Amino acid sequence: MSDASHDARRRYSYLGPAGTFTEAALKQVPEAAGQEWCPVANLGEALDDVITGCSDAAMIAIENSIDGGVTVAQDALATISGLRIIGEYLVPVRFVLVARPGTKLEDVGVVAAHPVAYGQCRAWLDDQIPRHRHLPATSNVQAAVDLVAADSSVDAAIAPPGIEEHYDVEVLAEGIAENPDAVTRFVLVGRTAPVAPPTGADKTSLIVELPEDRSGALLELLEQFAARGVNLTLLASRPIGDRMGRYRFVIDAEGHVMDERVADALLGVKRYSPRVVFLGSYPRADRVAATTRRVHDDETFRDARDWLRGVIEGTPDGDA
Numbered sequence: 001m002s003d004a005s006h007d008a009r010r011r012y013s014y015l016g017p018a019g020t021f022t023e024a025a026l027k028q029v030p031e032a033a034g035q036e037w038c039p040v041a042n043l044g045e046a047l048d049d050v051i052t053g054c055s056d057a058a059m060i061a062i063e064n065s066i067d068g069g070v071t072v073a074q075d076a077l078a079t080i081s082g083l084r085i086i087g088e089y090l091v092p093v094r095f096v097l098v099a100r101p102g103t104k105l106e107d108v109g110v111v112a113a114h115p116v117a118y119g120q121c122r123a124w125l126d127d128q129i130p131r132h133r134h135l136p137a138t139s140n141v142q143a144a145v146d147l148v149a150a151d152s153s154v155d156a157a158i159a160p161p162g163i164e165e166h167y168d169v170e171v172l173a174e175g176i177a178e179n180p181d182a183v184t185r186f187v188l189v190g191r192t193a194p195v196a197p198p199t200g201a202d203k204t205s206l207i208v209e210l211p212e213d214r215s216g217a218l219l220e221l222l223e224q225f226a227a228r229g230v231n232l233t234l235l236a237s238r239p240i241g242d243r244m245g246r247y248r249f250v251i252d253a254e255g256h257v258m259d260e261r262v263a264d265a266l267l268g269v270k271r272y273s274p275r276v277v278f279l280g281s282y283p284r285a286d287r288v289a290a291t292t293r294r295v296h297d298d299e300t301f302r303d304a305r306d307w308l309r310g311v312i313e314g315t316p317d318g319d320a
Contacts, residue, residue: 010035013049013058015042019141019166025089025186026059041138047076050083050191057086063185064093066120066178069236074250077189077279078207078238085205085280086196087188095121095177098144098169099156105172110135112143113158116184121158124176144169185285195281198256201289203233205279208269209240209248218249224268225253228261229296248275254290257281260301261292 015022016039049055137143143157210217234252255262
């Protein structure tokens with residue numbers, strides 16, 4: 001391969017090592033096929049790769065159907081400027097308990113696991129290994145790496161199915177997650193760029209701070225969306241951190257910023273809030289289009305503006 005063709009390749013960062021659920025999400029990105037994939041140790045490193053230009057985009061976990069939002073990701077997107085979500089992907093989450101060959105379940109005392117994975121499997125562990133101790137790992141695959149390390153003090157690891165194909169481990173138990181239908185939502189994050197056109201099945205993400213801590217402040221924020229028929233698929237609070245009682249809100253709204261109702265809602269939010277972080281408008285992973293009433297479709301918003309223009313200009317249409 002020539003240097004020119006190598007330089008033309010796009011680079012994607014993801015939480016590694018190879019075999020993680022994050023890698024599974026990245027495999028869903030058609031544009032990433034055949035490009036350079038860079039496993040990193042943590043979310044901060046993945047986003048820093050994007051900010052510095054080391055990578056063109058990074059795949060990160062943002063929400064889980066069991067545990068809710070991935071707070072470290074939400075906080076990073078709220079505080080690191082220059083980032084934009086360009087796509088979302090859903091990955092079913094399954095877990096197995098693995099150990100070194102010859103280990104029995106009754107021999108397990110220390111279990112390595114990513115904190116999110118541990119939370120989803122804790123009920124099973126408490127029932128089957130009530131005296132176990134959790135050792136946090138940076139990823140689900142890293143838990144298996146920690147297990148097989150020469151100086152490891154780990155007895156078992158929670159890992160994705162198929163991990164035994166990559167490491168010298170044996171499966172002690174399958175299907176250990178409390179909810180077999182768990183799904184993790186991932187987002188592909190790039191640098192700030194012009195928003196791609198709407199697809200008809202989109203989502204818009206933003207982070208908003210309230211102007212003051214008082215009764216009804218959150219309701220007034222939500223009314224900006226409700227009055228325009230914009231449904232919210234996520235509303236989560238995160239502490240701002242400067243003092244007690246101050247929160248920012250992570251919001252996912254159905255629709256695209258180029259949709260009239262969404263654009264009008266965002267204008268209302270911007271007038272209301274002292275700080276709004278626009279994270280992006282991008283295709284929904286489930287490709288489900290938003291359902292709107294006639295009063296909230298694009299044509300109705302345009303008709304209303306045309307009527308107001310007629311009122312101001314004194315044209316006959318202004319009397320309609």
